[in-house]
Every structure is written in C-alpha cells, then in structure tokens.
Amino acid sequence: xxxxxxxxxxHLGRVLAAATAALVLVTAGCGGGDEPAVGxxxxxxxxxxxxxxxxxxxxxALIDGFEAAHPDIDVQPVDILADDxxxxxxxxxxxxxxxxxxxxxxxxxxxxxxxxxxLASVADEAADLDQSKYLSLEPFNxxxxxxALPYRQDFWVLYHNKALxxxxxxDLTSLTWAEYADLAKQLTTGSGQDTVYGTYHxxxxxxxxxxxxAQSGGDLIGGEYGFLKxxxxxxxxxxxxxxxxxxxxxxxxxxxxxxxxxxGQAAMLPMGTxxxxxxxxxxxxxxxxxxWGIAPLPQVTEGGPVTTxxxxxxxxxxxxxxxxxxxxxxxxxxxxxxxxAAIASIGVYxxxxxxxxxxxxxxxxxxxxxxxxxxxxxPDEVVLEMPVSEKSSDVDVILTEEHELxxxxxxxxxxxxxxxxxxxxxxxx
Amino acid sequence: xAIHTPIDTVRTPVPGGPPPGTGAARRLRRxxxxxxxxxxxxNFIGFAALTLVPVVAALALAFMEWNSYSTPEWVGxxxxxxxxxxxxxxxxxxxTTYYALGHIPLTLVAALGFAVLLNRALRGVxxxxxxxxxxxxxxxxxxxxxxxxxxxxxxxxxxxxxxxIGVDNPPGWTTSTTWAMPAVIITSVWRDMGYxxxxxxxxxxxxxxxxxxxxxxDGASAWQRFRHxxxxxxxxTTFFVLIMLTISSFKVFDLIQVMTEGGxxxxxxxxxxxxxxxxxxxxxxxxxxxxxxxxxxxxxxITVVQFQLQRRxxx
Numbered sequence: 001x002x003x004x005x006x007x008x009x010x011h012l013g014r015v016l017a018a019a020t021a022a023l024v025l026v027t028a029g030c031g032g033g034d035e036p037a038v039g040x041x042x043x044x045x046x047x048x049x050x051x052x053x054x055x056x057x058x059x060x061a062l063i064d065g066f067e068a069a070h071p072d073i074d075v076q077p078v079d080i081l082a083d084d085x086x087x088x089x090x091x092x093x094x095x096x097x098x099x100x101x102x103x104x105x106x107x108x109x110x111x112x113x114x115x116x117x118x119l120a121s122v123a124d125e126a127a128d129l130d131q132s133k134y135l136s137l138e139p140f141n142x143x144x145x146x147x148a149l150p151y152r153q154d155f156w157v158l159y160h161n162k163a164l165x166x167x168x169x170x171d172l173t174s175l176t177w178a179e180y181a182d183l184a185k186q187l188t189t190g191s192g193q194d195t196v197y198g199t200y201h202x203x204x205x206x207x208x209x210x211x212x213x214a215q216s217g218g219d220l221i222g223g224e225y226g227f228l229k230x231x232x233x234x235x236x237x238x239x240x241x242x243x244x245x246x247x248x249x250x251x252x253x254x255x256x257x258x259x260x261x262x263x264g265q266a267a268m269l270p271m272g273t274x275x276x277x278x279x280x281x282x283x284x285x286x287x288x289x290x291x292w293g294i295a296p297l298p299q300v301t302e303g304g305p306v307t308t309x310x311x312x313x314x315x316x317x318x319x320x321x322x323x324x325x326x327x328x329x330x331x332x333x334x335x336x337x338x339x340x341a342a343i344a345s346i347g348v349y350x351x352x353x354x355x356x357x358x359x360x361x362x363x364x365x366x367x368x369x370x371x372x373x374x375x376x377x378x379p380d381e382v383v384l385e386m387p388v389s390e391k392s393s394d395v396d397v398i399l400t401e402e403h404e405l406x407x408x409x410x411x412x413x414x415x416x417x418x419x420x421x422x423x424x425x426x427x428x429x
Numbered sequence: 430x431a432i433h434t435p436i437d438t439v440r441t442p443v444p445g446g447p448p449p450g451t452g453a454a455r456r457l458r459r460x461x462x463x464x465x466x467x468x469x470x471x472n473f474i475g476f477a478a479l480t481l482v483p484v485v486a487a488l489a490l491a492f493m494e495w496n497s498y499s500t501p502e503w504v505g506x507x508x509x510x511x512x513x514x515x516x517x518x519x520x521x522x523x524x525t526t527y528y529a530l531g532h533i534p535l536t537l538v539a540a541l542g543f544a545v546l547l548n549r550a551l552r553g554v555x556x557x558x559x560x561x562x563x564x565x566x567x568x569x570x571x572x573x574x575x576x577x578x579x580x581x582x583x584x585x586x587x588x589x590x591x592x593x594i595g596v597d598n599p600p601g602w603t604t605s606t607t608w609a610m611p612a613v614i615i616t617s618v619w620r621d622m623g624y625x626x627x628x629x630x631x632x633x634x635x636x637x638x639x640x641x642x643x644x645x646x647d648g649a650s651a652w653q654r655f656r657h658x659x660x661x662x663x664x665x666t667t668f669f670v671l672i673m674l675t676i677s678s679f680k681v682f683d684l685i686q687v688m689t690e691g692g693x694x695x696x697x698x699x700x701x702x703x704x705x706x707x708x709x710x711x712x713x714x715x716x717x718x719x720x721x722x723x724x725x726x727x728x729x730x731i732t733v734v735q736f737q738l739q740r741r742x743x744x
Contacts, residue, residue, distance in 0.1 A: 091709050094497045116712050117498040248604035252581050254574075319498075393711060405694040408604045427517070 037322055043074040046326045048101040048315075049089055051082040057281050058152065058274075058348045062334050065342035069333065073326050093118045096320060100327040104148045104314040107139050108396055111388045113316070119147035120317040120324065125332040133354050134335075136312035139384050148316035149335035150351040152343060154272040155310030156211065157376045158298065159279075162291040164196070164267040172295035173375045180268070180298040181234050184243040187267040198243040200266035201235060202257045203250050205403040206309070206385055207270055208235055214309040214383035215300050221387050221395045223424040225417045230300075232406060232413045239407075247407035262288040270297060272310070273377075277347040280366040294373040305380035312351055349377070394428045484725075490718035497714055508719035518720065520695045521703040524610065525724075528685075528699060529678035531614035532621075536674055537667070539622040544629030545659065558630070562623035569620070573687035576616040577603060603689050606696040613697055617684055621677075625670050632666030633659070668739045672732060679728045700724045 037045040050059045063075045078099050080088045086109050089102060093113060102119070104110040113119050126146040131137060135153045140146050158180075160172065170183050184198030201207050208231045213220050218227035238244045245255065245266075258278065260266040269275075273294075282288045297308040315334050317327040333339055337357070340350035344361040362369045362377075386392050399420055406416035447453035491508055495501035512518045547558050564572060579587050580602035591599040600608040636659065644654050660667075682701040685691065691698035691706075700720060708717030 087710065090712075094709050094712070094714075112712070116496045246583070248601065249581065249583055252577050252603055254577075397706070401692065401694045404692050405606070408601065408693050410606050410693065427515070 039074050041074070043072055044323055044326050046073050046075045046101065046323050046330060047078050047099045048075060048103065048330070049078045049080060049092070049099045050103045051080050051085045051105070053077050053079040055278060056082075057277050057346050058343045061342045061346050061348075062151070062339055065338060066330055066333050069338065070326075070329065073329075075330070089113075093318070097318070098320050098322045099318055100321040100323045101330055102316045102318055104316050106311045106313075106385060107388050108386050108392045110140065110148055110314065110316070111142070111390070112393045114142055114147035115390055118319055120319045120321065120328075122146050122149055122317060122328065122331055125149060125328060125335070128332065129335065129352075133352055135351050135353060136310070136382075137351075139312065139388055140314060142388070148314035149331050150312035150314040151334040151339050152274065152313040153310065153349055153351045153353075153382075154274045154313065155308045155379060155382045156270060156272050156297050157308070158295040159261060159269040159271055159275065160293050160295060161261070161264060161267050162293050164264065172293075172372050174302055175295070175298040176302050177231070177234055177298045177300060179302075181238055181243075184238055184268060185241050188241075188243045195242070196264065197245055197260070197266045199238065199268040199270070200257060200260040201238075201244050201247070201250075201270065203247060203255075205400055208232060209399060209403070210309040210383075210385045211270070211297065214381075215307050219387070220399070221389055221391050221424070223421050225420045228417055228420075229413055232416075236407075236409075236413070247404075251404075261292075262290050264290060273349050274313075276367065277343075280347045280364060284366055293368050293370065294376045296372075296376045296379060306375075306378075307381045307383065308379045309385050310382040311385040314351075391428050395424050398423045398427060487718040487721050490715050491722045492719075493715045495714045496712040501715070504715065508716045511716060512719055512723065517695065517698070518703065521698045521700045521720075522723075522727075524695075524697060525679060525681075525699045525701075527610055528614060528617075528681055528697075529675065531611070532617050532678045532681070533671070533674045535614065535618045536621050536625060537670060539618055540625035540670065541629050541663070541667075543622065543626045544633060545655065547626070548630055548633045558626075561626055564620045565624040567620075569683050570687050572616065572620050573684055576612070576619075577688055580612050604693060606693055609689050609693060609696045613685055613688055616688065617681065620684070621674075625674070628666055628670055629663065632663045636662040664739075664742065668735070671735060675731055675735065676728055679724065679731075 037047075039045050048059075048063070050056070053059055059077060063077065067073065067075055085103075085105055089109070090112075092099065093102075093116075102113070104113075110119075123144075123146050126137065126140075126149060129137065129149070136150050137146075140148050140150065158172065158175070164187060165172075165183075168183060168186065170179070175183070180199070187196070187198035189196045209220060209228060212218055212228050212231040216227040218225070235244070239246050245260070249255070257269060257271060258275070261269045261271075262279070262282065276294065279288070279290070279292050283290070283292075296306045299306060315331040317324060317331055321327045335351060337352055337354075340352035340357050341360060343350050344357045345364065347361065347364045347367050349361060350357060361367070362374075367373075386396065402411070402416050402420045402423070405411040406413055411419065447457060490501065492503060492505060493501040494504045494507070543561055547554050547561075551557075579585050582588055582599070582601045582604055585602070587602070588599040600611075602608050602612040640658050640662075641654055644658060649657070680701050681699055682705065685697050685699055685702060686705075689697045691702050701724065704717050704720050704724070707713045707720065
C-alpha cells in the first residue's frame with residue numbers, strides 16, 4: 001500500500017463513519033416513541049393546541065386550575081395564531097402530530113376531524129357528565145359517539161359602547177334588525193380617519209348567514225338560501241350609508257374587531273359572548289377604557305322569542321396523543337364543574353351551568369350585569385352556528401366564496417344566493 | 430441494470446499506482462467507487478426521502494381514496510373523472526395559466542431591462558442593484574401584507590396616486606375579481622425581478638466588449654446593438670431564466686395564500702392552492718394528488734417544449 005492509498009483509506013473511513021453517524025441521527029430523529037413525555041421535574045407533560053394564549057385568558061385559567069388539581073401533570077400550551085388555527089391544526093393532524101389535546105374552535109372543524117378518525121372517542125367521559133346541567137353536548141353526538149366535550153358555550157349578543165349610545169334613548173332589550181340599522185346610521189359621525197361607525201360587522205360570514213339561519217329557520221347546508229336575502233340587503237345598505245366599515249376594507253386591512261370596538265371607532269358590535277372576558281381583563285389592566293355593555297342580538301320581528309346562534313368550544317383528545325390518559329383527564333375536568341368555575345370566574349360562559357356558576361359569572365369584577373345584560377344572557381333559543389355534517393366543510397368553502405363576492409359588490413344579492421344554491425347542489429356529494 | 434459511475438469508467442492508471450488489470454488495480458477501483466458513493470449517498474438519501482418517495486407516493490395516491498388515517502382504497506380513475514367534472518379545477522387551471530402568462534414575460538422583461546440599465550459604470554449603481562435585489566430576500570409574508578396595504582382600494586397609496594393623476598374610478602385591486610390577479614402579478618414581478626436581474630447581469634458580463642465596439646464602428650444604433658448582440662448573447666441565460674420562471678409560476682402558492690387566499694370568490698385560486706385545500710383541509714389526499722399530477726404534467730410538458738425550442742434555436 002503506498003502513501004496515497006493509505007491516506008485515501010483513512011479519509012474514506014472517516015467519510016463513511018460520518019455518513020453512518022448522520023444516518024443514525026436522522027433515523028433516531030424520525031422515531032417518535034410512544035411513551036408519555038416526562039419533564040425534568042418528573043411530571044408528565046400534557047400538550048394542548050390552543051390559540052392566542054396571551055389574549056385568551058380562559059386557557060390560562062383552565063391550565064392553572066387543572067395543574068393545581070393534578071400536580072403530577074405539567075400542561076404545556078401549543079400556541080397558534082387564532083386566524084390560522086384551523087388550518088394549522090388540520091396540517092398538524094395530517095402530518096401525524098402527537099399533541100395530546102386539541103381545542104375545537106367550532107363544530108365544523110370538529111366534525112371534519114372526528115369523521116376522519118383523527119379524534120379519540122370520549123364517550124365514557126361524556127357519560128359521566130350531569131347532562132341536566134350541561135349545555136350544548138348534543139351537537140357533538142356523532143352516531144351515538146362523542147369525540148370532544150365542550151367547556152364553553154358561546155352565543156351571539158350585541159356589544160355596545162354606553163357612552164356613544166347614551167343620548168339615543170334606544171331600548172336595546174328588544175331591537176329589531178330594522179331598528180338596529182336605523183340606530184347604526186344615527187350613531188355614525190365624522191369622516192375619513194375620524195369616522196365613528198354606528199356598528200362594525202366583522203368579516204366572518206356567520207354574522208349574516210348564521211343569524212339569518214337561526215332566526216328564519218334556514219338550513220345552511222340544504223342548498224336553499226333565500227332566507228339570507230333580507231340580512232344581506234340590510235348589511236349592504238349599512239355599508240353604502242357608511243354606517244359600518246366596508247367589508248373590502250376590513251378584509252384587506254385585516255381589521256381587528258377588538259380594535260374597532262375598544263377604541264370607540266364603532267358604537268355597536270355583534271359578537272360572541274367570549275369577547276366579554278377580554279374586555280374585562282384589558283379594562284382591569286388599564287389598556288382600554290371603553291364603557292361597554294351587552295344587549296340581546298337584534299331580532300327579525302319585535303316581541304317574539306329571542307333567538308341567537310352559538311357555537312360551543314370544546315376539547316378533544318388526539319387519536320395519536322402521547323399522553324392519552326392525562327388528555328382525557330383534562331378534557332373531562334375542563335368540561336365539568338371545576339373547569340366551569342375556573343372560566344366563569346374570569347367572565348367566560350361555561351358549557352356546564354348551575355346557580356353557583358351563574359352567580360360567579362355575573363359577580364365577576366368588571367362584568368356588565370345590568371338588566372339589558374341579564375336579558376342578553378337569557379336567550380330563548382340558541383341555534384348551532386352550522387349543522388354538523390359530512391357536508392359542512394365543503395359547503396362552508398362555497399358559501400364563503402360567494403359571500404365574498406356579494407360583500408364586495410361583484411355579485412347581486414339574488415344572483416349570489418342563486419349561485420350558492422347551485423354550487424352546493426352540484427359540487428357537494 | 431448496471432450502474433456506471435464516472436469513477437467506473439476511469440481506466441487511466443493512477444500515476445505511481447498498480448498496473449491496470451491486476452488485483453491491486455481492481456481493489457483500488459472498488460475503493461474509488463466506494464469513495465464516490467460515500468459522497469453521493471447523503472445527498473441521494475435526502476433526495477429520495479424528501480422528494481422521490483413523496484412523488485412516487487403521490488402518483489400512487491392519485492388512483493386511491495385516502496384521508497391520511499384510514500386504509501387507502503383503490504378507485505382507479507375516479508379522482509381524475511371528478512377533476513374533469515369540477516368547475517373549481519378548471520377555474521384554478523385557468524387562474525394558474527393567467528398568473529404564469531402575466532408573471533413570466535413581465536418578470537423577464539423587467540429583469541432584462543434593469544440589468545441592461547445597471548450594467549454600466551453609473552454613480553450609485555451598486556445601491557440600485559441592491560435595492561432591486563432586496564425584495565427577493567424580504568420575507569414573503571411581509572411583502573404580501575405591505576402590498577395589500579398599498580393596494581387598499583380606499584386609503585391605499587396606489588389608488589391615491591391614481592386619483593391624483595386623474596383616474597376617477599381606480600381599481601378595487603385585491604377586492605375585485607377583475608383586478609385581484611393583476612395585483613398579485615404586480616407584487617410577484619416586483620419581488621422576483623431583482624433575482625433574475627442578477628442572473629442577467631452575470632450573463633451581460635460574459636459578452637465581449639469588442640462586439641459592441643465593432644458594431645459602434647459600423648454605425649449600429651443602441652437598439653440595434655441590443656437586438657443583434659445583447660439578446661442573442663444572452664440566449665443561454667434567458668433560457669435558464671425562462672425555465673426557472675415557468676416552474677415557479679406554475680407552483681405559486683405562498684404569495685396568493687397571504688394576499689388573497691384565492692379570493693375574492695375564486696378569482697385567484699390556483700392549482701397549488703386547490704391541492705392544499707383538497708388535501709390538507711378537506712382530507713382528500715387522493716383527489717389532491719391527482720390534481721398535483723396534472724400540475725406536474727403541465728409543468729413537465731411546458732419545460733420539455735422549451736428545451737426543444739432552445740435546441741432548435743441552437744442549430
């Protein structure tokens with residue numbers, strides 16, 4: 001062997017050793033391991049996918065409460081931007097992610113994940129709940145099985161800025177949509193950057209679609225959407241009158257409803273009950289100064305039953321969870337009386353409710369609890385935002401696309417409604 | 430099939446090494462082969478694991494129904510039949526072509542124009558080159574968000590400028606089905622042209638100055654010099670730019686996802702977005718793979734045609 005060959009062999013040996021080491025590292029990195037994760041302190045690690053942890057106080061309340069009750073478990077939030085939550089979780093699940101608990105932001109996503117087999121059954125935990133005190137469990141029933149348990153029950157109400165509405169003398173306990181529109185126009189002042197809008201409609205189609213479906217008995221996945229016409233005409237009229245920010249501006253500027261309402265740029269805001277907790281917290285911290293109130297959602301006609309729409313928020317156990325037992329314990333705890341007490345104490349309306357919980361909720365420091373607010377929290381009927389079905393997700397895409405075209409004025413209301421029906425009928429299996 | 434590496438074919442004896450045909454020579458050749466593979470293997474493993482296997486899997490999935498959890502079910506051509514009957518697929522294919530037909534020529538012309546303009550000893554030329562390249566290294570989400578603000582129909586600077594120069598009814602840009610795609614194309618051209626300009630600048634450096642001097646002596650105008658010297662000399666660079674632009678245009682995703690999410694309505698929905706939506710969001714990985722195969726074939730055919738045209742041009 002000459003010197004050249006010897007050097008070559010040594011070099012080759014090093015290269016092969018390095019390549020083997022790299023391969024082993026890559027292979028080891030790919031392997032997940034199914035053992036529950038345990039932290040340095042010996043506690044089991046439980047991961048929970050959730051959104052905007054810092055500005056959604058209920059998550060901290062639930063996690064702190066659960067950890068206090070289960071000192072052997074360390075709950076670690078997997079924080080995701082609220083706007084990207086559904087997309088991110090869908091991608092995570094498709095990639096075999098092992099995050100233990102998944103928050104179900106709405107029932108459309110829930111049905112999608114559950115019907116794909118991505119969630120573990122929690123039927124046993126559901127059976128342990130006292131259903132007489134439990135709201136909104138039924139939408140999670142999929143052929144007799146349950147794959148998530150709601151911990152929060154939201155429904156839509158009308159937030160209002162008391163200072164801006166002070167001189168109107170409006171009776172907010174029984175507004176019709178027509179009166180609401182008149183009030184919004186009356187409250188609009190200023191121009192350009194100084195405009196104070198009478199109301200603000202966020203870009204979600206549910207503001208139109210789900211309110212109309214709930215209050216007119218319409219079916220959002222049925223393919224017949226004539227019941228949307230009146231509501232579209234009202235909202236577009238408010239846009240034309242300048243009494244609400246145009247949809248196109250709100251969409252392209254990615255306007256935050258919280259900014260519009262808390263800084264006094266909008267006098268009214270139809271929104272879910274979840275928003276109260278953020279207002280309470282930020283007002284307590286001194287970061288906002290709005291004098292806010294809650295009223296029932298306006299109705300089609302005056303004097304009838306108050307109907308609104310809502311969407312429960314739930315926790316589910318990932319079918320591939322690394323720590324399935326701890327995940328089940330968390331889901332059951334959050335949905336039960338202890339979880340309800342934890343979130344009611346910060347102004348979030350829980351799925352489980354009894355007299356004590358209601359008392360806690362209205363007794364929260366900073367909670368609006370006048371007669372109008374009390375009325376808002378006692379609607380006669382809360383209809384689900386979107387029916388749970390295999391079709392929900394596909395229908396949602398079509399309705400959203402056509403909704404955009406109507407809102408930017410590219411399609412007349414009648415044409416848009418007709419197109420929704422045509423596409424849902426022809427494109428959804 | 431035997432695999433021949435360049436090392437296999439080397440028959441020239443190493444100076445000072447064993448004579449060819451002997452056992453020692455064979456051992457040396459084997460060691461050389463092993464050395465060659467050891468250099469190739471890490472790259473090949475990466476390519477196989479991250480590209481080759483997923484592509485082959487996608488091809489197989491195109492003929493199956495699979496939601497990523499259940500067992501895949503063979504459905505033959507069902508996914509392709511569904512695709513042909515889907516209005517949304519044709520809309521996405523049309524939009525992808527629309528984007529490519531806008532993005533490719535505009536980027537090419539802008540990149541070449543700026544490269545010619547900045548290929549001379551001007552004061553501050555380096556600053557302008559850097560400024561033009563800067564968008565390419567800027568985070569795409571930031572680019573999309575900023576351009577969305579610029580295109581705001583009411584308060585955006587673009588429409589303010591248009592109003593200032595007398596346009597009474599400026600476009601709605603990303604809030605208009607007519608103008609959303611042009612808005613996306615303008616943004617992507619602005620972002621990409623700096624990169625391709627650098628490629629053209631490199632190409633321009635290779636053109637001998639004598640050619641221009643001779644043409645000048647013969648009385649050729651600037652336009653004639655550009656047309657008869659610059660453009661033909663840059664043919665290899667243009668070919669490369671064209672191929673890269675074609676591939677990147679047909680698989681555009683991120684910019685549109687952030688700027689318009691395919692809207693308003695389906696005005697900017699492109700094939701890669703439809704692939705993402707059907708696969709990841711709706712869990713129809715088989716159907717999504719079938720669309721991906723179509724996109725692959727479209728890009729492949731266009732690229733092959735470009736190669737053929739290039740070869741014909743070289744003859």
